[in-house]
Structures are given as C-alpha cells and as structure tokens.
Amino acid sequence: MVHRGYVLQSYGFVFFFAALHYAHGDLSYSIPEEMKRGSVIGNIAKDLGLDVGRLSTRKARIDTEANDRQYCGIDLRSGDLIVAERIDREEHCGDKPSCIFKFDLLLESPLELHRLSLQIQDINDNAPIFPKDTVKLEITESAGKGARYRVNAAHDADIGQNSVESYSLQQNDHFVLNIQTTTAGSKYGELVLDKELDREEQQEMKLLLTALDGGSPQKSGTVVIHVTVLDANDNAPVFSEAVYKSSLPENSPLKTPVITVSATDADEGVNGEVTYEFSRLSDKSRKLFSLDQKTGQIIVTGDIDYEEGSKYEMFVEAKDGYGLSSDTKVIIDISDVNDNAPVIYLKSLTDSIPENVSPGTEVGIINVQDRDSENNRQVRCSIQQNVPFKLVPSIKNYYSLVTTGQLDREVVSDYNITITATDEGSPPLSSSKTIQLSVADVNDNPPVFEEQVYSTYVTENNKPGSTLCSVTARDPDWRQNGTVIYSILPGEVNGAPVSSYLSVNGETGVIHAVRSLDYEQFRSFKVHVMARDNGSPPLSSNVTVSVFITDLNDNFPQILYPAPEGNSFMTELVPKAAQGGSLVSKVISVDADSGQNAWLSYHIVKSTDPGLFTIGLHSGEIRTQRDISESDNMKQNLIVAVKDNGQPSLSATCAMFLLISDNLAEVPELKDMSHDDNNSKLTSYLIIALVSVSTFFLTFIIVILGVRFCRRRKPRLLFDGAVAIPSAYLPPNYAEVDGTGTLRSTYNYDAYLTTGSRTSDFKFVRSYNDSTLPADQTLRKSPSDFAEAFGDSDGSPEWKQWGSLPGG
Ligand SMILES: *[C@@H]1O[C@H](CO)[C@@H](O)[C@H](O)[C@H]1NC(C)=O
Numbered sequence: 001m002v003h004r005g006y007v008l009q010s011y012g013f014v015f016f017f018a019a020l021h022y023a024h025g026d027l028s029y030s031i032p033e034e035m036k037r038g039s040v041i042g043n044i045a046k047d048l049g050l051d052v053g054r055l056s057t058r059k060a061r062i063d064t065e066a067n068d069r070q071y072c073g074i075d076l077r078s079g080d081l082i083v084a085e086r087i088d089r090e091e092h093c094g095d096k097p098s099c100i101f102k103f104d105l106l107l108e109s110p111l112e113l114h115r116l117s118l119q120i121q122d123i124n125d126n127a128p129i130f131p132k133d134t135v136k137l138e139i140t141e142s143a144g145k146g147a148r149y150r151v152n153a154a155h156d157a158d159i160g161q162n163s164v165e166s167y168s169l170q171q172n173d174h175f176v177l178n179i180q181t182t183t184a185g186s187k188y189g190e191l192v193l194d195k196e197l198d199r200e201e202q203q204e205m206k207l208l209l210t211a212l213d214g215g216s217p218q219k220s221g222t223v224v225i226h227v228t229v230l231d232a233n234d235n236a237p238v239f240s241e242a243v244y245k246s247s248l249p250e251n252s253p254l255k256t257p258v259i260t261v262s263a264t265d266a267d268e269g270v271n272g273e274v275t276y277e278f279s280r281l282s283d284k285s286r287k288l289f290s291l292d293q294k295t296g297q298i299i300v301t302g303d304i305d306y307e308e309g310s311k312y313e314m315f316v317e318a319k320d321g322y323g324l325s326s327d328t329k330v331i332i333d334i335s336d337v338n339d340n341a342p343v344i345y346l347k348s349l350t351d352s353i354p355e356n357v358s359p360g361t362e363v364g365i366i367n368v369q370d371r372d373s374e375n376n377r378q379v380r381c382s383i384q385q386n387v388p389f390k391l392v393p394s395i396k397n398y399y400s401l402v403t404t405g406q407l408d409r410e411v412v413s414d415y416n417i418t419i420t421a422t423d424e425g426s427p428p429l430s431s432s433k434t435i436q437l438s439v440a441d442v443n444d445n446p447p448v449f450e451e452q453v454y455s456t457y458v459t460e461n462n463k464p465g466s467t468l469c470s471v472t473a474r475d476p477d478w479r480q481n482g483t484v485i486y487s488i489l490p491g492e493v494n495g496a497p498v499s500s501y502l503s504v505n506g507e508t509g510v511i512h513a514v515r516s517l518d519y520e521q522f523r524s525f526k527v528h529v530m531a532r533d534n535g536s537p538p539l540s541s542n543v544t545v546s547v548f549i550t551d552l553n554d555n556f557p558q559i560l561y562p563a564p565e566g567n568s569f570m571t572e573l574v575p576k577a578a579q580g581g582s583l584v585s586k587v588i589s590v591d592a593d594s595g596q597n598a599w600l601s602y603h604i605v606k607s608t609d610p611g612l613f614t615i616g617l618h619s620g621e622i623r624t625q626r627d628i629s630e631s632d633n634m635k636q637n638l639i640v641a642v643k644d645n646g647q648p649s650l651s652a653t654c655a656m657f658l659l660i661s662d663n664l665a666e667v668p669e670l671k672d673m674s675h676d677d678n679n680s681k682l683t684s685y686l687i688i689a690l691v692s693v694s695t696f697f698l699t700f701i702i703v704i705l706g707v708r709f710c711r712r713r714k715p716r717l718l719f720d721g722a723v724a725i726p727s728a729y730l731p732p733n734y735a736e737v738d739g740t741g742t743l744r745s746t747y748n749y750d751a752y753l754t755t756g757s758r759t760s761d762f763k764f765v766r767s768y769n770d771s772t773l774p775a776d777q778t779l780r781k782s783p784s785d786f787a788e789a790f791g792d793s794d795g796s797p798e799w800k801q802w803g804s805l806p807g808g
C-alpha cells in the first residue's frame with residue numbers, strides 16, 4: 001500500500017487509514033476525525049523500514065510544536081502510530097478545505113527526523129445550524145407575487161459534501177423556497193411569495209425551514225420563520241460592499257477600530273433605520289470583537305494574538321426597523337508582530353561525557369521554536385566562545401551539540417554551555433538556555449612523582465623499621481583512578497632481594513628500613529619505587545630512590561702490630577747506642593670506618609720511663625726522645641692507645657715491650673717480662689738455642705767490627721729511616737670465611753694508615769674478615785689489664801672516654 005508521490009484519496013469510496021505515501025522520505029496518513037484514542041493510524045516501523053525492536057532504544061517519539069497537544073503517539077512495541085487524543089477537524093481547521101497536521105518523528109543515535117503529515121478527513125458530525133431559532137419577517141400585504149425574502153443561511157461546521165446542501169420549506173399556501181448561492185459559495189434560501197398575503201385574512205404565520213447537509217447519515221437544522229403581515233416596508237438595507245476586508249496587527253490595544261460596515265435602506269423612518277448585528281460568529285471572534293449596533297463599527301475587545309488565529313471571518317446583518325435584513329461578510333486578517341522570543345528545548349543530553357570521546361561526538365540535541373511567522377520565526381542559534389562544543393544545524397530547527405576538541409576532566413570537569421537563539425524579527429528577540437555538562441573521568445593520567453630522583457641519607461646501624469624518607473606521587477584522576485599505591489619494584493641489593501632492606505607504605509609512600517644497614521658493607525644502593533593508580537587498567541610510573549648510608553663510628557681501631565695480646569715475642573730491641581730521635585718501632589692499626597672515624601691518632605698512655613720514648617701522633621712511629629743512657633732500665637714497657645677521630649671516638653690499646661740491649665744474650669730475660677708462663681719447655685730450649693747462636697754471631701761480628709773500625713766508638717744510626725715491619729703483621733689476605741656474624745661476605749674497605757710524612761698516605765685494600773679481629777675482646781680486656789699491670793688507675797681522658805663507648 002505504499003505509493004510514491006501520490007496521495008490516494010476518495011474515489012467514491014472511503015479510504016480509512018490506509019492512504020499513505022512517501023514524499024521525500026516523509027510519511028503521510030489520512031484518517032477521519034473523531035477517531036477513538038488508541039486507534040491505529042499506521043505502522044511507521046513498517047512504512048519507514050525501521051527495526052521495531054530498536055524503536056525504544058532510539059527513543060522514537062512524536063514531537064509537536066510547543067503549544068500543540070500531542071494528538072499522536074507511537075506504540076514502541078508494535079511500531080504503530082496511534083491516536084492519542086480525539087481530533088476535531090472543525091476545531092482545528094474550521095472551514096478550510098484540507099486539514100493537515102504535521103508532526104515530527106524523532107529518532108536518536110543517530111538523530112533522524114521524519115516528517116509525518118496527517119490529513120484529517122471530515123465526517124458529518126455537525127448539523128446545519130441557523131443563526132437564530134426564529135426569524136421574524138414582517139411583510140406588507142401589498143407585496144406582490146414573486147417578492148423575495150432572504151433567510152440567513154444555515155451554517156454547517158463540516159465542509160464539502162457534509163456542509164449545507166439544501167433547504168426545504170414546510171408546505172404552505174403562500175411561499176415557495178428558492179435556493180441561492182452567495183459569491184462566497186454558501187447557500188441560502190429565499191422565500192418567494194407565491195400567493196399574495198392578506199393581512200386581514202391571516203395576520204401571521206409560522207413556517208418551518210429545514211436546512212439539510214449532504215452527509216451520510218444526513219443531518220439537519222431548522223428555523224421557525226415567523227411572518228407578520230404588515231402594511232408596508234419595501235426595501236431591505238443594502239451593504240456598500242459584499243465582503244469587507246481589514247487587516248490588523250496583533251496585540252492591538254482594546255477599542256482599536258477595525259472596520260466600519262455600512263448598509264443603506266431606501267425606506268424612510270423606521271423602515272429605513274438600520275441596525276447591525278453579528279449574524280454568525282465563532283466563539284473565538286466573539287471574545288475579540290464587538291460591533292456597534294448603530295454605527296456598524298467593529299472594535300477590538302480582546303487580546304489579538306496572531307499565534308492564536310491569523311484570520312477571522314464574521315457575518316454582519318443589517319436590519320431595518322421592520323426586520324428586512326441583509327448580511328455581509330467581514331474578513332479580518334491579523335498581521336504578525338515579532339512578539340515571541342525563540343524557545344530552546346533540550347531534547348536529549350548525555351548525562352556525563354567520558355573525557356576521551358573523540359571530537360565531533362554528539363552529546364545533546366536541542367530544538368528551537370519561535371511561534372511567530374515568516375522572518376519573525378527565522379532563528380539563529382549560537383553558543384558562547386571558548387568551550388569545546390559547537391552547534392551543528394541538523395534537520396529543521398534541530399541542532400546537535402557536538403564536541404570540537406579533546407576534553408580533559410582534569411582541566412575542566414563541568415561546562416555550563418549557554419545557547420542563545422535569536423530570531424530575525426525587527427527588533428530581534430532572543431533567549432538563552434544554559435545546560436550543564438559534566439565530564440566523566442577516564443584513567444588517563446599516570447601517577448607522577450614530585451621529584452625525579454629521591455636521595456636519602458641514613459646513618460648506619462639504624463633501627464629496623466625506622467623511616468628513611470617518603471616519596472609522593474600525584475595523580476589528578478578521579479577517585480580510584482587517582483588513588484596512588486606505592487610499591488618497591490623487585491630487585492637485588494648485594495645479592496639479597498631489595499625487600500629485605502626496604503619496605504614502602506603502600507598508602508603513604510613512607511619508606512622504612514627493614515633491617516639495620518652497615519656502612520662497612522655497602523655505602524649506597526638504589527631501589528625503584530613504583531606508584532600505581534587503582535584504575536582499570538592501572539597506570540604507573542617509577543622513580544629511583546638512592547639510599548646513601550653514612551658512616552657511624554662503630555668500629556674500634558684495630559691494632560695489627562704489635563699483635564694484640566698473648567704473644568710474648570712482641571719485643572723490640574733497642575740498641576743501647578740509639579741516639580735521640582731514632583725509630584725503634586711502629587704501631588700499625590686500621591679502622592674499618594671511614595673519614596674522621598678512621599683518622600687514627602696514637603698516644604703513649606703509660607710507659608716505664610715516660611721521658612724516653614715518644615710516638616708520632618699519626619704515624620704511630622715510636623722514637624727515642626733522647627740518647628739512651630746506661631742508667632736506663634733495660635726493660636721498657638709502653639702502653640699505646642690508638643684512637644679514631646669519631647664522635648665519640650673509639651680506641652684500642654696495645655702493649656709494647658722494648659729491650660734496651662745490644663746483646664741478644666740478654667734476651668732470655670724476656671721471659672720475666674712476659675706475663676705468659678705457658679711457654680713450653682721446647683720453646684724455651686729453642687729460644688735458648690737461638691739466643692745462644694745469635695749471641696755468638698753478634699759477638700763475632702762485634703769483634704770483627706771492633707778490629708776494623710777500632711777508632712769508631714759508636715754507630716751513627718741504627719734504625720734510621722727503615723722500619724722493619726714484619727710482613728706477618730700486614731693485614732692478612734684472608735680467603736672468605738663463612739662466618740655467622742653480620743658481615744657475611746667478603747667486602748672491601750679502605751684502611752688508612754698514616755705515616756709521619758702525612759703527604760704519602762698509603763692505602764691497603766684487602767679482603768678482610770671481621771671475625772678475625774676480636775677487637776671487642778681486646779678492648780674489654782686491655783684497658784683494665786694494663787691499668788692493673790701498671791699498678792695504678794690512671795684518670796687520663798682516654799680512659800674516661802672508654803667508659804662512655806656505646807656497647808664498648
Ligand atoms: C555552572 O552553573 C552552576 C549553577 O548555576 C554553578 O554552581 C557552577 O559553578 C557553574 N560551573 C561553571 C564551571 O561555571
């Protein structure tokens with residue numbers, strides 16, 4: 001039943017709701033007026049080839065102009081266009097020959113607009129009506145045969161065939177009916193006198209005039225014509241015009257004169273007195289206009305609104321004193337004034353737009369309407385500058401609101417978009433509407449650390465769990481997309497997992513040490529901390545945290561030479577001939593710490609003869625202060641303290657036994673000096689043998705020397721410049737020992753041994769193991785031991801410092 005560009009209309013038979021056609025993709029339907037609510041007009045889904053199932057998701061709806069009622073609706077399940085409200089053709093179209101309703105069918109995503117036109121066919125639902133129930137005719141008895149008396153036409157609101165078709169007059173003796181058609185096309189009846197009246201015979205009569213329409217079933221209306229037979233009144237009033245036309249701007253003030261009708265009556269006196277009245281007038285017109293009975297002037301009595309009605313037609317009857325009348329038509333055209341501002345309707349709006357939508361995405365649909373006409377309803381729409389949105393004109397007065405650029409919620413999260421609509425009237429009217437759009441978050445920002453690199457300094461021997469530093473990363477996204485979680489990336493520090501050294505608080509980014517760190521083990525390490533947000537998928541970034549361990553004076557100086565204790569052979573021979581300033585021995589010590597904490601200084605804290613030996617403050621070289629004299633005690637004991645320069649400083653002591661002798665034969669006396677009685681007999685014998693041989697050898701040498709250099713009394717220098725440091729006392733090169741202490745593996749450290757010259761510091765870099773240095777024991781034992789050995793408790797500052805040593 002689909003015909004293109006062609007309207008099926010009545011060809012003698014009634015086409016109920018079947019006539020539809022496409023015109024440029026639009027649909028037209030034709031239905032009779034007064035259909036029941038819910039009646040099906042047609043199936044738009046079928047007619048437009050739309051998928052019924054998608055109608056509701058595409059929000060199919062019928063859109064009417066602002067003030068119109070919704071006469072049609074869509075059954076979204078079946079796609080039927082149905083009648084939503086009773087349609088009265090006469091109410092809407094009056095006597096216009098065709099009555100067409102226009103609707104828009106709106107579908108979203110994508111926006112699609114179809115024009116629907118609905119032609120309303122007339123049905124014969126109105127009967128002809130005479131302006132008055134009774135018409136009074138006063139006819140002189142002198143009226144001759146053939147005299148005509150016009151009876152005002154009956155009016156039928158229906159059109160065409162359904163309007164007034166014929167009249168019939170009740171059977172009577174005097175009058176016959178003649179039907180006339182006016183220039184405007186309406187039919188009226190005239191009574192034609194067929195047989196003269198005789199007032200004396202019959203003074204009055206009542207005749208029934210029936211108006212019939214051409215509808216099926218036929219409807220009719222009647223008027224009673226009351227004929228009074230008079231003596232004389234010959235002329236009916238005659239209007240100067242058959243149709244009066246006037247035009248009036250809308251909103252004209254009350255009492256504005258519109259037009260004056262005038263009719264003249266040739267009769268004199270009462271017979272010539274013309275009065276005017278509306279003979280046929282719609283209710284609407286009745287409220288707007290009034291007619292001066294005497295002058296025939298029509299004035300405004302109500303609010304004239306072009307949008308309510310643009311044309312008014314009324315009939316005015318002029319009547320003389322005895323009731324002869326004629327009528328005329330008055331047409332008042334209302335002209336439009338730009339009195340309606342455009343109205344902006346928001347038809348659809350996306351609740352919140354994800355910030356990653358591509359430019360050009362449609363986020364809303366607006367419709368602009370202006371109730372004025374012509375130029376006054378031409379509307380231009382614009383939105384304010386500097387928002388990433390624009391209006392794209394769509395179909396008719398619809399506009400799509402689309403994005404023009406990339407949105408970024410972190411920069412602007414809400415937009416207030418003001419749409420301004422201006423018509424082209426003079427002066428133009430405009431209106432504006434603000435719509436709020438919010439931008440929804442997308443996880444598009446990774447957390448960013450506040451610093452590019454973090455460095456932290458921690459003093460060694462820190463408590464496990466102590467806070468080292470904190471890292472902070474910011475993520476401007478919303479809620480969980482911006483929630484930052486910190487973690488340490490897996491890695492190794494010195495072969496152990498990094499997690500065994502540091503931990504990070506996932507929420508705060510505070511980094512804690514898991515264990516105590518040891519500067520002597522390593523001085524710095526790097527960890528990578530990751531900040532991750534809670535989005536899906538999450539975004540992350542890394543930062544490097546460098547941890548620098550600072551030295552704490554936690555290592556005691558360690559004396560390498562002379563050997564700490566229990567070795568009775570640590571005896572230096574000092575030739576009796578040694579002059580003041582001769583180097584007799586050297587204390588060698590190292591400190592595992594660094595810097596000031598390893599800057600060692602040497603002091604003699606106790607000696608048998610305080611004035612005899614001096615020690616280089618930093619070199620540890622022991623020299624004689626003066627020449628040795630015969631009176632000096634042969635056995636000299638020195639207690640040397642080695643202190644580092646830390647705060648507080650740590651120290652160690654050692655004992656040095658010096659034997660002033662040129663003769664190794666005196667050595668056995670060493671035994672007495674030794675506090676060690678545990679020497680085995682074998683050792684004693686060995687020593688005796690060795691000393692004997694040496695003594696013999698020395699004696700021999702001396703004899704030879706005495707013979708050869710008899711003039712020389714003394715050797716000038718014996719130990720000058722060369723210190724014999726037994727190689728066994730150099731820092732030993734230990735292979736890795738699997739110890740169970742804190743320092744498990746072999747490590748490198750720098751030990752600074754200072755020499756007297758200071759300028760030529762030399763460095764031992766050795767693999768070294770802590771377990772070989774029972775410095776602890778040495779220190780615990782040595783001070784008291786030596787103090788006791790010297791028989792007094794010296795209150796020197798060095799001793800006091802020991803008491804305050806941490807863990808010493
Ligand atoms: C938008 O308008 C609302 C209410 O008028 C106001 O509270 C809000 O701050 C405005 N937003 C912007 C981004 O101007």
Ligand SMILES: *[C@@H]1O[C@H](CO)[C@@H](O)[C@H](O)[C@H]1NC(C)=O
Nearest residue numbers: 441442443478479480481536
């Ligand atoms: C986070 O981002 C995702 C997309 O990446 C989005 O779907 C989600 O709604 C966002 N969450 C919040 C709380 O905005």
Ligand SMILES: *[C@@H]1O[C@H](CO)[C@@H](O)[C@H](O)[C@H]1NC(C)=O
Nearest residue numbers: 446489528530540541542543
């Ligand atoms: C973080 O570090 C890991 C390991 O070094 C690397 O694979 C990853 O690509 C880094 N991620 C970022 C965002 O830099």
